[in-house]
Amino acid sequence: MFEPRPKEPNYAFVPQVAHPESNQWGQSIETVPQGDALRGRSLNINGDAGVYENPNRYKQHGFYFNADNCIGCHACEAACAEKNETPAHLAFRSVGYLEGGAYPSYTRMNISMACNHCDDPVCLKGCPTRAYTKFAEYGAVLQDPDICFGCGYCTWVCPYNAPQLDTQAGHVSKCNMCVDRLEVGLKPACAAACLGNALDFGVIETTPANRIQAQIAIPGFPDPNITHPNIRFQQTKSLPRELSRTDSNPVQYVREADGQYKAQTAEKYSGSGWGLKKLSTRENPLVVFTLISQAVVGAFLILFFGSLFGLDALDATAHPIARPAFLFGMIGLQTLALVLSTLHLGRPHRFYRAFNNLRYSPVSREVAGIAVFYNLLGAYTVLTAFPQLGQWLPASLLSTLTALAGYGAALSGIAALYFMHRIYRIPARPFWNHWQVLSSFYGSMLALGPLAVGLVFAPLAADSSALLGTLAWVVVAGIALEAIGLYAHARDMRRQGGEGAAAQYLQTTQFAYSYAARNAALGLALTGAMAFALFVPQGAAGMAAWLIIAALATAAAVVGRMLFYALVIPTTMPGAFFWRNPAFQEHARETGLAKMPQVGVSMDCH
Numbered sequence: 001m002f003e004p005r006p007k008e009p010n011y012a013f014v015p016q017v018a019h020p021e022s023n024q025w026g027q028s029i030e031t032v033p034q035g036d037a038l039r040g041r042s043l044n045i046n047g048d049a050g051v052y053e054n055p056n057r058y059k060q061h062g063f064y065f066n067a068d069n070c071i072g073c074h075a076c077e078a079a080c081a082e083k084n085e086t087p088a089h090l091a092f093r094s095v096g097y098l099e100g101g102a103y104p105s106y107t108r109m110n111i112s113m114a115c116n117h118c119d120d121p122v123c124l125k126g127c128p129t130r131a132y133t134k135f136a137e138y139g140a141v142l143q144d145p146d147i148c149f150g151c152g153y154c155t156w157v158c159p160y161n162a163p164q165l166d167t168q169a170g171h172v173s174k175c176n177m178c179v180d181r182l183e184v185g186l187k188p189a190c191a192a193a194c195l196g197n198a199l200d201f202g203v204i205e206t207t208p209a210n211r212i213q214a215q216i217a218i219p220g221f222p223d224p225n226i227t228h229p230n231i232r233f234q235q236t237k238s239l240p241r242e243l244s245r246t247d248s249n250p251v252q253y254v255r256e257a258d259g260q261y262k263a264q265t266a267e268k269y270s271g272s273g274w275g276l277k278k279l280s281t282r283e284n285p286l287v288v289f290t291l292i293s294q295a296v297v298g299a300f301l302i303l304f305f306g307s308l309f310g311l312d313a314l315d316a317t318a319h320p321i322a323r324p325a326f327l328f329g330m331i332g333l334q335t336l337a338l339v340l341s342t343l344h345l346g347r348p349h350r351f352y353r354a355f356n357n358l359r360y361s362p363v364s365r366e367v368a369g370i371a372v373f374y375n376l377l378g379a380y381t382v383l384t385a386f387p388q389l390g391q392w393l394p395a396s397l398l399s400t401l402t403a404l405a406g407y408g409a410a411l412s413g414i415a416a417l418y419f420m421h422r423i424y425r426i427p428a429r430p431f432w433n434h435w436q437v438l439s440s441f442y443g444s445m446l447a448l449g450p451l452a453v454g455l456v457f458a459p460l461a462a463d464s465s466a467l468l469g470t471l472a473w474v475v476v477a478g479i480a481l482e483a484i485g486l487y488a489h490a491r492d493m494r495r496q497g498g499e500g501a502a503a504q505y506l507q508t509t510q511f512a513y514s515y516a517a518r519n520a521a522l523g524l525a526l527t528g529a530m531a532f533a534l535f536v537p538q539g540a541a542g543m544a545a546w547l548i549i550a551a552l553a554t555a556a557a558v559v560g561r562m563l564f565y566a567l568v569i570p571t572t573m574p575g576a577f578f579w580r581n582p583a584f585q586e587h588a589r590e591t592g593l594a595k596m597p598q599v600g601v602s603m604d605c606h
Helices: 075-084 122-126 153-157 189-193 284-308 322-343 348-355 362-385 395-422 436-460 464-496 498-507 512-535 539-567 582-591
Strands: 061-066 094-102 105-113 132-134 141-143 164-166 171-173 199-203 231-234 242-245 251-255 261-265
Touching: 061 105, 075 094, 075 189, 122 132, 122 141, 122 153, 189 199, 251 498, 261 498, 284 322, 284 362, 284 395, 284 436, 284 464, 284 539, 322 348, 322 362, 322 436, 348 362, 362 395, 395 436, 436 464, 436 539, 464 498, 464 512, 464 539, 498 539, 512 539
Parallel strands: 061 231
Antiparallel strands: 061 199, 094 105, 094 242, 132 141, 164 171, 242 251, 251 261
């Protein structure tokens, strides 16, 4: 347990003051009722089984930040780093700032931010391994790095940069509210170290002495409705109408008629480019995983239902060798995709923990859906490729089992892609939080799957034109679904403003040529597929046209999915010119500065 220093000053202790019964969200400040079984338990901090007599132990605590007083000294950062022994490239608490105005009336507003131990912690719900727990003691949201397998999903869903993925250690860690200090009545290290009396701590909704506000947001702070954070603010000094971030994110905050600041696009960049260096990200394995999974599901649906609905060229009796070989090929591709998805983890050998949070986590549900599809696809393949293995069963039972495996694989594949899309419906990432993600995933399923089936089975079919003519209409439907979603997405991002519009702005400036190339390839693929469906070219010309359509659709899908990951701008807290600035981090990795630990930039990124 933490040992207080001799003659600890009074300001280092959490004040014992009266508090309301509920917070501004209507949530009870008492974390558990009197007499509840959760009371009186030890937090087992560093193996200490003691339970300390803090009278407010079962009340929700939170931070109080007075932006008027913050001088940007970073003492809170230093105290946190010393207390938690974090490496230079991680910071559980960080200070960023916004600037605005013009000389001589230029204004800077600092913001110190860590985990806000929210009433509705999205990190807890999103984590597939259940590494997070919201404790009754102090309302702290704590994370166990030993349970975490390093997927980084909590860093996606949190709007406040709180969870920190250490790519070197392979896991996430975060602010723990200094519960060891709270147990002995002391404030967290950051609040106790604040020089300007800007950062404070206590039972939530208890305004510190000589403070007049307890706001739930200030300029630059993400929408508090996402998580109901336990932090309150004071900001009374006059600010300019427009406040700019000093990091490279093209976002500014503009005061509207109601006095509230709203995120808008800051046009920091001019001209157009390909953005090829930034197009390739650490999420490249997810590009491959998502596209292969969607193509495999689509191909299986065509293969399974096509033979049931009159496409004799896909029937098992028509191709007793090619059909099983194609099914085994799909299993091989899906296996490759699954391996790549696990290698994306910080601790790939702990992939099995992805099933731990089926109740809340879309990641757990996606993994479960893909696992069910994969196994049923394997069962269907084995039963159809090696029927002799089931000769000891009655023929009717074997037929029923095969049909159940086929229908089960079809339904679970469609469900898995739905769960896959839910992963990206994140309020903290507005560019992703749109129904276009679903139309894109199902569009890829409908386009890539039939194209693959046509490439394999058309050369083997007695009448390839009949097969390809039917498949072409499915491809048209898939590409059209994708195109409609992309059009609506671009329109809606511009309308809603904020980080989504800023990402769309990047797409039309730094990534403009890649964006245009993707759109051109998609348009040509749609036009080609439509023409193919209407005129159905014969023989070698037909196969050549099909191959060109497949190449265009695949290129559009790959570039589009890479843009999807490269462009997203989260609703994170502002950084500084060197600290938490994506452009400086990129510069540090390119020039070798990141090899110097004191620079505070990890060589690897997520």
